[in-house]
Structure formats: C-alpha cells, structure tokens
Amino acid sequence: MKLNLITENIRQKLGIAELNAMQKRMAQAEARSMILLAPTGSGKTLAFTIAMLRLLGKPGRGVRAVVIAPSRELVMQIADVVRPVAAGYKTVAFYGGHPMQEEVRSLSVVPDIIVATPGRLLDHINRKTVDLSEVSVLVLDEYDKSLELGFEDEMKKVTRSMCALTGVILTSATRLKEMPKWLPLAAGAEVVDFTAGVTEAAPVPKVNVESPARDKLDTLVDLLTALPVTGKAIVFVNHRDAAERIHKRLTDYGLPAGLYHGGLDQPERENAVEMLENDTTPILVSTDLGARGLDIAGVDSVIHYHLPPTAESWTHRNGRTARQGAEGTVYVITAEGEDIPEYVEWDRAWRPAEAPAVCPRRPYMATLYFNVGKKEKISRGDIAGFLIAKGGLAPDEVGRIAVRDHCALAAVPADKARQVVKTVQAEKIKGKRARITRLQAS
Numbered sequence: 001m002k003l004n005l006i007t008e009n010i011r012q013k014l015g016i017a018e019l020n021a022m023q024k025r026m027a028q029a030e031a032r033s034m035i036l037l038a039p040t041g042s043g044k045t046l047a048f049t050i051a052m053l054r055l056l057g058k059p060g061r062g063v064r065a066v067v068i069a070p071s072r073e074l075v076m077q078i079a080d081v082v083r084p085v086a087a088g089y090k091t092v093a094f095y096g097g098h099p100m101q102e103e104v105r106s107l108s109v110v111p112d113i114i115v116a117t118p119g120r121l122l123d124h125i126n127r128k129t130v131d132l133s134e135v136s137v138l139v140l141d142e143y144d145k146s147l148e149l150g151f152e153d154e155m156k157k158v159t160r161s162m163c164a165l166t167g168v169i170l171t172s173a174t175r176l177k178e179m180p181k182w183l184p185l186a187a188g189a190e191v192v193d194f195t196a197g198v199t200e201a202a203p204v205p206k207v208n209v210e211s212p213a214r215d216k217l218d219t220l221v222d223l224l225t226a227l228p229v230t231g232k233a234i235v236f237v238n239h240r241d242a243a244e245r246i247h248k249r250l251t252d253y254g255l256p257a258g259l260y261h262g263g264l265d266q267p268e269r270e271n272a273v274e275m276l277e278n279d280t281t282p283i284l285v286s287t288d289l290g291a292r293g294l295d296i297a298g299v300d301s302v303i304h305y306h307l308p309p310t311a312e313s314w315t316h317r318n319g320r321t322a323r324q325g326a327e328g329t330v331y332v333i334t335a336e337g338e339d340i341p342e343y344v345e346w347d348r349a350w351r352p353a354e355a356p357a358v359c360p361r362r363p364y365m366a367t368l369y370f371n372v373g374k375k376e377k378i379s380r381g382d383i384a385g386f387l388i389a390k391g392g393l394a395p396d397e398v399g400r401i402a403v404r405d406h407c408a409l410a411a412v413p414a415d416k417a418r419q420v421v422k423t424v425q426a427e428k429i430k431g432k433r434a435r436i437t438r439l440q441a442s
Contacts, residue, residue: 001053003027006085010046013084019046022194026051031190032167038194039173039319045081045295048139048169055137055167059089059112063132066162067115067139068155070146072097072266073273077295078141079115089113094120097266102405104129118146118154125161132158137167140183144172145292148312156182204322206330206346216333217249219352220305223331224255224283226352229362231300232282236317238306240287246305247285251441256363258441260286271367271409271439278400278411279365281441291316303331304344311343365399366417369439370408372432378403382430383410390427391420409439 007027010016019027022038026047032055038044048067056064067082069075072095079093092106094116100123107129114121114130124130138159140146146155159165165184170176175195211219220235227233237243240261250257258272258281275281277296284290291313302321308314321328332346368387372378380401387393387410399411412420417438424436 001056001086001089003050003054006050006053009085009087010050013087014046014081016046019050022192023047023050025192025194027054029190029192033189034169035176035189035191036169036171036194037173037175037191038171042194044171045078045141046085048141048171049078049082049085051169052137052139052167053086053089056089056112057136061112062110062134063112063114063130064135065113065137065139066121066132066135066158067113067141068118068121068146068158069115069141070117070149070151071292072117073269073294074142075115075117076270082113082115086113091115094124095266096120097269118151118158121158122154125158132161133163135162136164137169138162138165139169139171141171142173142292143170144174144176152180155180159183203347204318204328204330205348206318206332208346208349209331209333210349210351211333211335214335214337216305216335217246219333220246220303221250221253221255222352223303223333224250227301230279230282230364232276232279232296232298233284233301233303234276234290234299234317234320235283235285235303235305236291236308237285237287238309242306243285243287250283250285254362255283256281256441257283257285260284260290262287262289270404272441274400274402274409275367275439275441278367278402278409280363280367280411280414280439282363288313288317291320294320296320298326299328301329301331303333305333307332307334307338307341307344311341314341314343363414365411366414367439368410368412368417368421369437370410370429371406371435372429373404373406373408375405376432378408378430378432380408383408386424386427386429387412387420390424390429392423393420 020043023043023046027050029051036044036048052065067078069078075093075095079091083091089112091113092111094103209223240263243261247257247259258275260269260272276284299321302318308317318330380403383401384398387398388395397413401410421436421438
C-alpha cells in the first residue's frame with residue numbers, strides 16, 4: 001500500500017494531521033524485519049500499522065497480514081485502528097468471548113488482514129477455517145506481555161503455518177533479552193527504539209491517602225467525591241469479589257461507576273469500557289485485567305484501592321493515566337499496619353474532607369443501546385443522523401458513538417435520554433426497525 005494513501009486515510013478517517021516522530025520513523029523504515037520498542041500510550045499501534053501496510057501488495061489475494069496481540073481488548077483496539085487506515089483491505093478480528101460461528105461467517109469473503117489473540121487464531125487453524133500459507137507480514141504486538149501470559153507455544157504453532165512469511169514486526173515496551181529462535185528473520189531485525197528517544201514526560205504525581213480503618217471503602221468514597229466532577233477515574237483492586245463488593249458500594253452511594261473483570265461476559269466488559277469513555281460512568285472499578293491493554297484517553301485518576309501485587313502491576317496500573325502528555329494523578333489508599341512494597345512510592349499525603357451529604361458526582365451523559373450494527377449496514381453517521389433527525393437532539397448533543405457487529409452504543413445528554421428513547425421508538429433507522437434502550441451500568 002502506498003504511503004501517501006496510508007497517510008491520507010489517517011488524516012481523513014482518524015483525524016490525525018501530523019504523525020509523531022515514532023510513526024514517521026516506521027513509515028520510512030525499509031527493513032522487512034523490525035523490533036519496535038515503545039512505551040504504552042505512545043501511538044505504536046498506528047506506527048506498526050503504517051509499516052505493515054507498506055509491506056502489503058494489492059488486496060483481494062487472500063490473507064496477507066496477521067497481527068497477534070495478547071488480549072481481546074487489545075485486539076479490538078488494534079482492529080479499530082487498522083480498518084480505517086487499511087481502507088480497501090478486509091480486516092477481521094478474532095478473539096474469545098463471542099461465538100466462533102460469527103467469525104467463521106466473516107470468512108465467507110477471505111480477509112486480507114487478521115487481528116487475533118494467539119489461542120483464537122490457533123483454534124481457527126486447527127478447524128481449517130483459515131489458510132495462512134500466503135501470509136507475508138506478521139506483527140506480534142506486546143510480545144513481552146504475550147510471553148508473560150504463556151502464549152509462546154501458541155505463537156510458535158501459528159507461525160509454523162506461515163510458509164510465505166517475509167516481514168516480521170515485534171513490538172515491546174522493554175528490550176528483549178533474547179530473540180525468539182522460532183521466528184523467521186528476527187535475528188537480523190532492525191531495532192526502532194523509542195523507549196529513550198521520546199521526550200520524558202513530567203513525573204505523574206503520586207498521593208498517599210490514609211484510611212483510618214482497615215476497610216477502605218469510606219475513604220474511597222470520600223476521595224471520589226472530592227475529585228473533579230468531570231474527571232475519569234479507574235479504581236484498581238486485586239480480586240474479582242472485591243471489585244463486585246466495591247462497585248456495589250459505590251453505586252449504592254449514587255456514584256456513577258462501572259465494573260470490569262475477567263468474570264464478566266465480553267459484551268459486558270466492552271460496555272463498561274465504552275461507558276467510561278463516553279462519560280456515562282466516569283468511574284471504573286477494575287482488576288488488573290484493565291491495567292494493560294486498555295487505551296483510554298483522558299483518565300485523570302488512577303486509584304490503588306489494594307496495593308499492587310507486583311512492580312509490573314504498579315507500573316501498568318499507573319500507565320492508565322497521564323497518557324501521551326496529558327495530566328493525571330495516582331492515588332494510593334493505605335491502611336494502618338499494611339506492608340508497603342518498596343516499589344510503591346508517593347510524593348505527598350492527603351486526607352479528603354468528609355464526604356458531602358449529597359453526592360456531587362452525577363453522570364451528565366447516558367448511553368443508548370441500538371440492537372443493530374455493522375452487519376446490518378449501520379454506521380456512526382447513520383446513528384448520529386437518526387438521533388438528530390428523529391430524536392430531536394442538536395448535533396453538539398450527540399456524544400461518542402461505537403458501532404459493533406450487531407449493536408451500537410451512543411452517548412446522549414443524561415437529562416434528555418428518556419425523552420429521546422420515547423421519541424424514537426416508532427422510527428426506523430436506515431429503513432430498519434431497531435430496539436433502542438437506555439443501557440444501564442453493570
């Protein structure tokens with residue numbers, strides 16, 4: 001794919017007028033085997049997408065590129081970047097948590113690019129639903145994380161099915177101690193290292209919030225009610241049952257909180273992330289599943305309700321805020337007698353005032369759920385136009401819109417959501433009858 005077409009798609013469809021230094025470097029790279037070292041939130045997905053597309057020929061000749069990532073969330077985020085930039089190429093995403101049959105149906109027309117988790121892609125290979133023998137470019141994103149999660153065996157098996165592989169791109173947040181011997185062409189790979197070459201961001205402020213009781217719930221509520229009303233916050237805990245208990249306590253108090261952990265169904269997790277991003281539930285209670293892979297802009301606060309179990313967890317939790325030059329603050333809630341790991345540190349201590357009688361944090365946006373999506377030929381523009389023409393909203397009242405295979409989520413002002421739902425019930429969108437409801441947080 002020609003570079004001028006790639007950059008034009010980035011400008012028109014992603015609204016990015018100027019590539020950053022790393023993305024420009026990857027756009028100019030001549031090597032077919034590369035290792036990209038870059039910190040989280042630096043724009044590496046777009047960087048490796050540019051490099052990958054430059055190595056591809058014309059579309060419509062079978063699967064030519066595969067991107068492997070360690071988590072479902074990361075696969076979906078990558079696919080959302082690749083699709084608009086690779087206009088003209090068919091891109092599909094494979095991951096667990098939704099029916100395999102839907103993915104098989106998406107293969108009725110052979111895709112050009114597959115973005116997948118290792119296990120799910122290997123499952124397709126074993127079922128003989130995909131043929132990777134003509135794949136020429138392989139991207140292993142967050143390779144270090146894939147090794148950490150034990151996916152090396154699956155990646156080996158997937159790679160063995162790629163007999164025509166000539167281009168390999170690895171991405172990692174840290175320099176690899178040794179190259180995987182099973183990966184073709186990796187030994188002479190060109191290293192593009194932006195771990196030290198990027199401008200150092202100012203240190204993220206870290207604040208110790210002392211809890212007078214071993215149970216930190218009241219202190220957490222006090223902290224959340226003291227934070228800016230419009231800010232986003234992720235509260236990290238160490239266990240699913242704790243996440244459930246804390247989420248219930250916050251919602252009982254009236255705080256707009258969502259829930260995110262591995263025990264939830266994939267659609268529930270996707271909804272929780274979307275409702276954080278669109279300001280319906282600007283507080284998210286999460287296990288460490290959300291500490292790496294969630295790329296959410298504008299998270300103002302990371303709160304360690306439980307102390308992180310490892311130094312890596314501390315680093316990756318904190319990396320959810322102050323991304324790409326934005327401001328953010330890390331809060332660590334501690335109780336008397338807790339053993340503080342040496343990797344946990346803070347700049348200052350702070351005690352929020354007693355929580356006000358009336359909770360000041362109210363969601364100003366609500367999320368509407370449409371039971372139609374991409375497979376029904378519905379786009380973001382269709383949803384926006386429908387809400388304006390039939391729902392009576394002004395253009396600037398329509399918030400973030402996310403369209404999935406068979407559903408769509410749209411943010412609208414919370415004080416108008418009920419009336420909008422009532423108004424559009426009898427209306428059709430693009431000639432199709434749709435069920436439209438207000439989505440409630442988990």
